[in-house]
Amino acid sequence: MKKKIAVIGGGIVGATASYYSAKAGYSVSVFDSGTGQATAAAAGIICPWLSRRRNKKWYRLVSEGAAFYDKLMADLASDGLETDAYARxxxxxxxxxxxxxxxxxxxxxxxxxxxxxxxxxxxxxxxxxxxxxxxxxxxxxxxxxxxxxRVDGRELTNTLLQATSRFGGSIHKGTVSLSKDNDGTLSVLTPDGRQQKFDAVILAAGAWLPELLQPLGYTVDVRxxxxxxxxxxxxxxxxxxxxxxxxxxxxxxxxxxxxxxxxxxxxxxxxxxxxxxxxxxxxxxxxxxxxxxxxxxxxxxxxxxxxxxxxTSDFSPFFGSVPGLDNCFAASGLGSSGLTSGPLIGYLLTELVREQQSTLPLEDYPIDAYIKQTTC
CATH class of the missing domain: 3.30.9.10 (D-Amino Acid Oxidase, subunit A, domain 2)
Incomplete structure (x- = not known):
């Protein structure tokens, strides 16, 4: 049986993660509330090399994120989904x-x-x-x-979600919540009122990540x-x-x-x-x-x-495995460079789900610096 993956958030990170997860053969369910999503409201410039920011780890992320678009667009084209959402x-x-x-x-x-x-x-x-x-x-x-x-975030994510559907994934509109069972496993309360378990959960809810994790006893440094x-x-x-x-x-x-x-x-x-x-x-x-x-x-x-x-409070993005939750992965804090680094981060989350070695060092974008457990 295919492994079941839940992706919560259908913006640029979640849509890319869902596409590559479905393409890899997983059974993918995407959940998005449809409210306030940064990507759907965004059109961005991919030109990160001119920044004055001295944070070398951030610069490496956005520089490699810009380069990742070549792979992303080639993969979509090979799957019959050419789009003019992105143009150099x-x-x-x-x-x-x-x-x-x-x-x-x-x-x-x-x-x-x-x-x-x-x-x-x-x-x-x-x-x-x-x-x-x-x-x-x-x-x-x-x-x-x-x-x-340049890239149109709304058009690109629509294309990525369309590609997810072509590979058998399902897209669901509505708000979800999380609960932690007595055995420590994670359950997702889906918009249709069902409590479901998945083999892995990817949290790509952007600025709404605190809302998802606080009921489980976490503080999240995201505004x-x-x-x-x-x-x-x-x-x-x-x-x-x-x-x-x-x-x-x-x-x-x-x-x-x-x-x-x-x-x-x-x-x-x-x-x-x-x-x-x-x-x-x-x-x-x-x-x-x-x-x-x-x-x-x-x-x-x-x-x-x-x-x-x-x-985040120090303007740095993060991604990786959520502390204390097995097979739960998250990313947030991308800020205004989300369209530049988002596709790469979504792909890297897919690598983590597949238990592959991340092509970027996770310690440079430490998730446990921004997501803290307050209760067990």
């Missing part, structure tokens, strides 16, 4: 000074020795910028990074951060071939297919799990976007996405 389109970094762009340029060249995926790196000016992004205005110089990519982005519908379908735009500051600009341009996203630590769109946040974001792309002023708003990211 290049990135334009906008800076207010030559010194800033030169600093980022030099950092990119240094890191390219270990991460050749970075690709071509060059400081562009004037007509060079217009050539690769004609509508861009008020930009005299920018740094081009050829390996930059929610609100993120909002705006999708504009333009008439310029050619923008999908343009690079993503990364200005200094809060927002990014991501052109997608069918004339859609994404503006965002916000980082609201004080709003946590609030899922209501807030014009006092999104309107200033749009004004910033109009300064660089004036044509967007005529574009209607097609969608406003709101989700909750998961952060």
């Amino acid at each position: 389109c290049g990135a334009l970094i906008l800076g207010q000074s030559v010194e800033y762009l030169q600093e980022v340029h030099d950092r990119a060249l240094e890191r390219r020795e270990q991460a050749p995926l970075i690709g071509n790196v060059a400081i562009l000016k004037g007509t060079e910028i217009k050539k690769i992004f004609p509508p861009l205005s008020n930009v005299e110089q920018a740094l081009y990074v050829g390996g930059g990519a 929610g951060q609100k993120g909002q982005l705006v999708v504009l519908q333009t008439e310029n379908s050619a923008l999908q071939d343009c690079p993503v735009i990364m200005p200094q500051g809060e927002i990014d600009l991501l052109p997608f297919g069918q004339g859609k341009t994404v503006v965002g996203a916000s980082h609201e630590n004080d709003k946590g799990y609030d899922l209501q769109p807030d014009a006092s946040i999104t309107d200033p974001m749009l004004e910033q976007a109009y300064a660089w792309l004036p044509d967007l002023k005529e574009a209607p708003v097609a969608d406003i996405r709101v989700g909750t990211r998961a952060y």
Whole structure:
């Protein structure tokens, strides 16, 4: 009989874990509440090599996460599920000074020795910028990074869950809870009211991980951060071939297919799990976007996405085996780099379920530093 795997959370981590688990021959059940999921509200830039963060373990995770997309997209294509949710389109970094762009340029060249995926790196000016992004205005110089990519989190997870279904997995909408039996084994109360046991459970609930584990006597160092982005519908379908735009500051600009341009996203630590769109946040974001792309002023708003990211107190992600729970695995704390590192982490959780050696050292992302047992 196939081993039964429960995946709680259908975001980028859970959807990737469910896909590779089902592909490996397990009987997979995915449970997702459909509320507040960060991935469903996200569209992100995959370009982690320019970060100033000095945390080498975090950098290795996001750098290898960016590279993992080649495998992920090739695997999906081989299974007959090609998608344009991900595209390596290049990135334009906008800076207010030559010194800033030169600093980022030099950092990119240094890191390219270990991460050749970075690709071509060059400081562009004037007509060079217009050539690769004609509508861009008020930009005299920018740094081009050829390996930059964009991804639509909602579309990618939908594709991954579709692939899970093709391999026999089942997708269930609704909230679940966990209980620990007298013999120490874990049971899942499913949305249909049944108490079920699985051979392994993967907790990929993001910012809702504390809600799952606290009833079992755990404290979880995870908090929610609100993120909002705006999708504009333009008439310029050619923008999908343009690079993503990364200005200094809060927002990014991501052109997608069918004339859609994404503006965002916000980082609201004080709003946590609030899922209501807030014009006092999104309107200033749009004004910033109009300064660089004036044509967007005529574009209607097609969608406003709101989700909750998961952060730890030291902004570090974690994953591994949950202390004190046999065959229970979890990941959280990915923050705004979730679309970059999430697929790789989902794959690594699958490796743990299959009792294979993790390709990244688990001690660098210690789950027991963030999930503590308070009662037995």
